[in-house]
Ligand SMILES: [Fe+2]
């Protein structure tokens with residue numbers, strides 16, 4: 644199982660958002676490591692709940708900055724955040740009540756959705772925010 648690693652390809656160019664993405668990746672890695680170490684469902688659920696909370700806080704900060712900068716893609720971006728949070732809640736439910744064999748696949752999905760969101764949805768707002776002095 645590979646861990647999410649931080650590199651320049653993931654940078655959006657806005658310091659606070661890059662820091663928060665780093666925290667989200669750390670939280671995701673912690674969850675994956677817990678799975679590899681054989682931690683029980685209760686521990687995994689607790690870590691996933693924490694990741695969901697961080698994600699909620701991050702999405703809120705990101706939307707506030709996009710709003711402040713008058714970013715044209717805000718509505719679409721907000722809808723993607725809502726969908727991602729709904730998916731996370733569903734993952735939490737499956738983690739709590741699903742079969743054990745499903746966990747690994749669920750965490751791989753999480754890994755991919757975070758990376759994909761940063762690369763395809765977050766990186767495009769960087770230049771707009773930078774142009775408004777948000778760096
Ligand atoms: Fe985002």
Ligand SMILES: [Fe+2]
Pocket residue numbers: 660664701705761765
């Ligand atoms: Fe983000």
